[in-house]
Amino acid sequence: MAKWIKVKNNTKINLSDIPGMRIDELREQIIELGKRPIGFFGKDWGFGYVRLFVVLADDANCDLYISSAIFAPNDKSYESITQYVPSFHIFEREFYEQFGIEPLHHPWLKPVRQNQDKYPFFEMEGEEVHQVAVGPIHAGVIEPGHFRFMCNGETVYHLEIMLGYQHRGVEDMMMKNPSNQLAESINGDSAIAYSIAYSQAIETLKGFEISNKAQLIRKAALEMERMAIQIGDMGAIAGDIAYLMGAAVFGATRTLVINTMLEFSGSRFGRGLVTVGGVNYDFKEETIQKALETFDKVGKDVDRMAKTMLKNSTVMSRLEKTGTVSMEKARDIGLVGMAAKASGVELDTRFDFPDKWMSELGITRKPFKGSGDVNSRFKLRYKEVKESLSMIKKIFNKLKDYKDEPIIVDGVNNNYASDAMVVSLSEGWRGEIVHIVMTDINRKISRYKIKDPSFNNWYGLALAVRNNGVSDFPLCNKSFNLSYSGNDL
Amino acid sequence: MLDTLKARIYQGKQYIKDIENAPMREQFRGFPKLQAGIDTSSCEGVCPTGALNLNPLSIDMGKCTFCGACERACEAIKLTNGYKLTSSDREKLIVTHDTKYEDYVNSAVEVKKEIVKMFGKSLKLRQVSAGGCNGCEMELNACSNVNFDMGRFGIDFVASPRHADGIVITGPITENMAYALEDCYKSVPEPKLVILCGACAISGGVFQECTKINREFLEKYPVDLYIPGCPVHPLTFINGVLSYIKNKK
Numbered sequence: 001m002a003k004w005i006k007v008k009n010n011t012k013i014n015l016s017d018i019p020g021m022r023i024d025e026l027r028e029q030i031i032e033l034g035k036r037p038i039g040f041f042g043k044d045w046g047f048g049y050v051r052l053f054v055v056l057a058d059d060a061n062c063d064l065y066i067s068s069a070i071f072a073p074n075d076k077s078y079e080s081i082t083q084y085v086p087s088f089h090i091f092e093r094e095f096y097e098q099f100g101i102e103p104l105h106h107p108w109l110k111p112v113r114q115n116q117d118k119y120p121f122f123e124m125e126g127e128e129v130h131q132v133a134v135g136p137i138h139a140g141v142i143e144p145g146h147f148r149f150m151c152n153g154e155t156v157y158h159l160e161i162m163l164g165y166q167h168r169g170v171e172d173m174m175m176k177n178p179s180n181q182l183a184e185s186i187n188g189d190s191a192i193a194y195s196i197a198y199s200q201a202i203e204t205l206k207g208f209e210i211s212n213k214a215q216l217i218r219k220a221a222l223e224m225e226r227m228a229i230q231i232g233d234m235g236a237i238a239g240d241i242a243y244l245m246g247a248a249v250f251g252a253t254r255t256l257v258i259n260t261m262l263e264f265s266g267s268r269f270g271r272g273l274v275t276v277g278g279v280n281y282d283f284k285e286e287t288i289q290k291a292l293e294t295f296d297k298v299g300k301d302v303d304r305m306a307k308t309m310l311k312n313s314t315v316m317s318r319l320e321k322t323g324t325v326s327m328e329k330a331r332d333i334g335l336v337g338m339a340a341k342a343s344g345v346e347l348d349t350r351f352d353f354p355d356k357w358m359s360e361l362g363i364t365r366k367p368f369k370g371s372g373d374v375n376s377r378f379k380l381r382y383k384e385v386k387e388s389l390s391m392i393k394k395i396f397n398k399l400k401d402y403k404d405e406p407i408i409v410d411g412v413n414n415n416y417a418s419d420a421m422v423v424s425l426s427e428g429w430r431g432e433i434v435h436i437v438m439t440d441i442n443r444k445i446s447r448y449k450i451k452d453p454s455f456n457n458w459y460g461l462a463l464a465v466r467n468n469g470v471s472d473f474p475l476c477n478k479s480f481n482l483s484y485s486g487n488d489l
Numbered sequence: 490m491l492d493t494l495k496a497r498i499y500q501g502k503q504y505i506k507d508i509e510n511a512p513m514r515e516q517f518r519g520f521p522k523l524q525a526g527i528d529t530s531s532c533e534g535v536c537p538t539g540a541l542n543l544n545p546l547s548i549d550m551g552k553c554t555f556c557g558a559c560e561r562a563c564e565a566i567k568l569t570n571g572y573k574l575t576s577s578d579r580e581k582l583i584v585t586h587d588t589k590y591e592d593y594v595n596s597a598v599e600v601k602k603e604i605v606k607m608f609g610k611s612l613k614l615r616q617v618s619a620g621g622c623n624g625c626e627m628e629l630n631a632c633s634n635v636n637f638d639m640g641r642f643g644i645d646f647v648a649s650p651r652h653a654d655g656i657v658i659t660g661p662i663t664e665n666m667a668y669a670l671e672d673c674y675k676s677v678p679e680p681k682l683v684i685l686c687g688a689c690a691i692s693g694g695v696f697q698e699c700t701k702i703n704r705e706f707l708e709k710y711p712v713d714l715y716i717p718g719c720p721v722h723p724l725t726f727i728n729g730v731l732s733y734i735k736n737k738k
Contacts, residue, residue, distance in 0.1 A: 164665055167701055169701040185689070185694070251635060259514070262514055272556045
């Protein structure tokens with residue numbers, strides 16, 4: 001029997017087709033295959049058994065490899081994979097926390113979302129060494145998380161990040177009572193991306209396809225979300241280095257984008273737009289015309305401000321060589337999305353797992369040469385804003401061909417396929433959002449697994465601040481702008 | 490330097506002058522307008538949070554995510570662009586066919602003399618995100634941008650609870666944040682306000698059935714203001730707070 005089943009993203013997989021093997025064999029297989037993990041999670045398999053599913057991404061060939069291992073009720077440990085492939089570190093920690101099966105010789109088996117107060121933080125000793133503890137409530141209006149810095153004078157030797165304060169048990173809720181509204185609230189800054197990932201998964205399991213028009217509207221909305229956040233974050237980075245001109249201008253420019261979203265969908269973040277079966281609101285011709293005019297202005301404003309800002313030597317001295325993550329480290333620890341791209345690792349599911357529109361609209365990948373510092377992450381955002389703008393124009397143009405198509409199609413009330421699984425990917429502005437949904441023989445959802453890009457990337461932030469001044473932490477943090485709620489679920 | 494000045498002049502003034510009468514785009518989904526006597530059976534089961542009650546017809550804005558599912562399902566419900574949704578009384582958030590928007594705006598917030606005297610000119614707030622999805626948090630940040638410029642009314646978010654006159658809670662209050670939230674509240678000097686911001690904070694919103702939340706804090710301490718939305722629009726927030734700390738004109 002084959003060791004792996006090779007599938008495409010957003011296709012129905014029969015659970016019975018997924019190979020199962022011993023965990024030792026699976027570990028060797030993972031090492032041999034050398035692909036990137038995007039799913040590594042357990043499922044209660046009845047009578048005390050636990051089945052561990054592994055989903056690996058072959059980004060070069062847009063394939064997914066899936067396999068599994070079964071743990072008997074008294075199998076309470078296994079040799080960890082992280083020892084050999086470091087990027088599994090967070091996945092194995094999560095699996096341990098959820099199922100209590102211990103990965104032996106895991107280099108750092110600490111909590112992911114629970115027991116924050118019981119965990120003994122890593123400590124350093126020495127005359128000059130001191131600790132700085134921040135959070136869970138931070139100084140700004142942001143989500144909660146605890147940061148513990150080990151400093152020598154002003155220099156950060158090590159940062160430990162403890163999360164889980166936002167844990168709401170979303171996976172469980174999505175299994176019992178899934179809805180687009182809930183999907184949008186898993187991570188409210190990526191509402192569209194989450195709603196798309198959820199809707200795609202459900203549509204695949206219910207076995208129907210949405211109209212071309214709805215696909216294009218979703219795609220346009222996703223790019224608008226990306227553009228708005230990237231502009232906002234450029235402003236936030238400017239704010240953190242006290243370049244208030246940039247903070248004000250980018251902030252005002254972002255408002256133009258999200259207000260356009262409001263005109264399309266009735267919500268500044270596009271809530272209520274995407275639904276299982278298509279989209280709830282049509283993109284009307286006159287609104288599109290108005291949006292195009294606004295976006296022209298947005299493009300010019302961002303250009304003008306970014307160029308002015310990047311010419312400023314005091315700005316550059318703060319951005320350059322601050323918070324660097326090398327390409328090698330980024331690859332080793334398995335960074336994804338924006339954080340990976342800024343370090344020169346091109347990962348973008350829009351291009352790695354393209355839909356039919358990418359070739360039809362002639363959208364190609366333009367590689368980004370990044371050195372992994374704050375400057376790279378700033379410039380990457382600038383580049384993505386420009387790319388999203390040009391994509392949106394192409395999508396709006398294409399929409400005209402499908403004027404008469406419905407925005408929503410029948411099929412919402414279909415039954416789920418039985419004993420099936422689907423892996424749904426969507427590229428939010430932070431990176432890949434993975435929703436994996438399983439059904440049982442009674443056609444009910446039996447497991448809902450979510451992976452936010454922040455899940456991979458938080459450790460990248462911890463590495464970025466090493467040997468930087470502690471006062472540069474806010475700047476590093478903002479340049480990543482990772483999600484707490486997406487990580488904590 | 491010259492470029493910076495040029496950019497500054499090009500940007501001009503961007504703030505909304507009259508924030509209390511700021512126009513809202515008509516597509517915005519806000520205050521519900523309900524009509525009695527229309528068949529609402531098609532609305533059965535469409536509401537994801539149980540905000541919609543069909544018999545008699547009412548919408549609880551404290552639970553509502555303003556997703557628009559009910560208005561798409563039947564004609565008796567229309568979400569208007571009315572954005573002044575704040576109330577100082579939880580019960581008043583329940584809107585029936587009798588509730589007119591103008592009346593609601595005039596009566597939902599009870600202005601107290603001592604609050605106006607104490608906080609009317611300066612209100613410093615500490616925001617606590619307790620399971621918030623970053624939607625409300627982003628909108629609260631937007632309150633301080635150049636468009637809305639909340640600071641000009643003396644309302645600001647501050648870093649320390651010791652400097653604050655009250656707290657703004659977003660999110661359904663997760664178990665893991667319950668302790669930190671209470672600690673933060675206790676650190677705010679008296680007298681202090683508690684403002685609940687967004688459907689999650691007011692009722693749990695889409696997370697009502699969640700087993701990992703702990704809302705005991707709200708049973709222990711009094712709440713001053715309920716500001717509905719999912720997420721709360723900056724105009725809703727600013728006008729809501731202003732209506733509580735300023736005398737009516």
